[in-house]
Amino acid sequence: MPIKRSRSEKIFYGVIILLMIALMIVTAYPLLYVLFASFSNPVELMSNRGILTAPLGFSLAAYEAVMQNPMITIGYRNTLFYVIAGTSISLVLTIMGAYALSRKNVLWRNPIMFAIVFTMFFHGGMIPSYLLVGQTLGLQDSPLALIIPGAISTWNLIILKTAFESVPIALEEAARIDGANDFQILWNVCIPISLPAIAVITLFYAVAEWNAWFGAMLYLRNRELYPLQIVLREILITNSTEAMTTGVSSGDVLPIAETIKYATIVVATVPILFVYPFLQKYFVKGVMIGAIKE
Amino acid sequence: MATAQRVRSSVAAQSQLNFRQRLVKDFVRNRYIYLMLVPVVAYYVVFHYGPMYGALMAFQDFNVTKGIWGSPWIGFENFTTFFNSVYFTRLIRNTLAINIIELFFAFPAPIILALLLNEITSPAFKRTVQTITYLPHFVSLVVVIGMMVDFLARDGLVNNLIGAVGVAPIPFLQRADWYWWLFVGSGIWQGIGWGSIVYLAAITNIDPTLYEAATVDGANRWHQLRHITIPSIMPTIIIFLILRIGSMMSVGYEKTILMYNSMTYETADVINSYVYRKGVLNADYGFSAAVGLFNSVINFGLLLIANRLSKRVSEMGLF
Structure with missing residues (x-):
């Protein structure tokens, strides 16, 4: 069914599209930043003062520290x-x-x-x-x-x-x-x-x-x-990456501590984000049934 | 004829059995159903009704070794101690402030998103927005707060960005005046997409002939939104509003405990986080149970009032 739009409706539609794009950026960017930062070179990331659109350099050091x-x-x-x-x-x-x-x-x-x-x-x-x-x-x-x-x-x-x-x-x-x-x-x-x-x-x-x-x-x-989330809380919120940076020479501790945080978030979040798109089509049904019933 | 007779004779046979015999017969015939029901009922009795019984300790000078049976009863003393404590007004103010801000911003946000998504004519674009905005719902609270701590730190991403336009760094999470807005804002970030699902589903259930008739009558998109879409999803909105009002006196304690720190207690501390500190950390069980019970009772009362009001005004309600 072709939809005929008046001029004002076209403007309205354009505004909606822009709003939705803005919402997607605001929602996804923090997660993308974490992903980019986790693969970045720790020292380069330290001196970076703005947004990231890709990993800065490339390093798996943080992931190695996390796995160990x-x-x-x-x-x-x-x-x-x-x-x-x-x-x-x-x-x-x-x-x-x-x-x-x-x-x-x-x-x-x-x-x-x-x-x-x-x-x-x-x-x-x-x-x-x-x-x-x-x-x-x-x-x-x-x-x-x-x-x-x-x-x-x-x-x-x-x-x-x-x-x-x-x-x-x-x-x-x-x-x-x-x-x-x-x-x-x-x-x-x-x-x-x-x-x-x-x-x-x-x-x-x-x-x-x-x-x-x-x-x-x-x-x-x-x-x-301890489950993973409690370990995460120690690393992310009560700030203790010391345990993980032992063996790293003291000058490198600060930069790598930062990328370790990002790598931990990725490691702890990716499994969940990976399964959900496969079940997305059932959400509406599942959530809706409960809502009607209540 | 034959079936009618059979029904009548079986009814006669049933009435000849007494209540006990019928009960036994029912249990034998439906034994597997009852077998399945037993663990579920036991779960609710132990883990939901158990704590309601345990809440009696709110009226006691509770002592763990003596238990509910042995501890002395002190009436409403725990409650009056709480009402007279210096924390009382602060806790109530913070709890209400966060809930009111949420009611004004976080409650309508998913409804607006659903209405906007409904205007989008490209299914692929709509699905992309949905997929991305649902994502944060699955990110754990620990990670969400962890990311906030990182991004909002003095040398974090946000301060670097506002520093580039000449704003002096703000230690957001150490500032009591920012706390309410960050709490509600991060909640919207995490919940707007997921919350929109029910409203989108309600919109999909609207009879399409209503829109066709409206178009014939010359209604534009705006008229349709105002006179068809919004009235049609009103029952869903009202039900969620009643539920929301039923929790006006609680703020998610898990998030509060992760997010607050000694510098933000002034605006961050809410009833539930206080219960946690008093009960779990200070082992002041009777008193903290009283604070918790006060909270539960107020919430339940608010739910009943909201439900009654909604029934009177719109003839819709939860129960």
Whole structure:
């Protein structure tokens, strides 16, 4: 359908395009700067006083320092474990809960649903949760403290429950007539049909786990268990690259400390940014279902 | 005929069973469903209702070794101590200031973005804008604040750029007067694209015949935006507004704790970061639980009020 525009509409359209381009630059440039700076020659970067449009010189020194840093490799390993274990547990619980609550014939379904949704709007507070997990359940310095307390996101549960509710009844009835029990119906009928919704909530859980740091700060004292984000916080915010620059001659410490920061950001962020475009087309569906339902 | 009879006889058979027998029958038939439900209910009981029970410590001179059962009850003493403390007005002021700035700037930003994106006729350009603006949502808070610390440092990128036009360097993150704006601004940077998804989805659901009819009647793009698009997404906007008002008394403590420092406490310290310092760092459990509970109750009250107002004004609400 060709759109006829008046003169003022053309100007309006031009302004929108310019605004969008400006927004893209403001959004992407900080990330691009970090990427360029991480590959730059540390000494050249130090003396640079403006924006970067490409790496200054080329150096992998920062990445070598990052890879050799024991805290980063430990953090990476721990985070991978927390993401895989946490996302798996979250998915299993969310799928089971969503299936059970999507059945019409469950006793007390509405009161249970009400009690679950209520937790989105009212909570007991940080300190009672902290004491419950750390003291009562004794999960201080346990990896479980980072995996179990946030295992179910009510938002994700509602997204998936809505997806299961939209599975055609006829398919389930056909399976039931063939003698399938609820586990088989869930596995063979509901899950295959709801794969887009499951993909979205998997991404949400994995990203949340990858980016989580507060739980680790509350419950972990043992540095061997630290996730990557806590290590990152030490390097980026509380400023300590000393551990990584040992062995570098003192005059080079300052410049390389700066590029190490950028390289750490890249190493910690790229994996997440890499998976998301593949799932982007499902976002609208996933987010929207939850919104309508609420 | 035959089915009707069968239904009637099965109803008769059901009513012959007493309540207990029917319960048992239901549990046997739906055993797998209940099996799946048990861990989920247990999770909510322990990790959501557990802390609500634990919040009772707000009314106690709480002692970890004695627990909730053994600690002495002191009524509202923890609350009055908080209301009378020097921190009270500062915390409330900062919490409200950040939320009000967010309500004015961060709340409408994704709506405006969605409306602008909707005007774009090239699908490829639209998709590019979306892909790029969604990105920061996936960047961790630690990295976002880490980047701010770096870019806004005295010798950082921003100061180099404004230095080039002759502005003296500003130590942004050490300045209390910049804190609110940097907090909200970085939030917009991170959330504008992601927040626009729901509104874009609401726009896609608008019946296209409305626009066709409007075009026939001579409406231009601006008329269509004002009289079709905005009214059509109003229910979505109102629902998110109610949710937003329900958290007017909380500011993300994770971001606050990462972003503030002793030089910005004056404007940065909010109720939740205070709860963290008092409870986790100073182990003043009963008192900090009271501050947290006060916060939860106010937020819940605001949510109920916003919901009721919205129902009265627009007949729309969450519940």
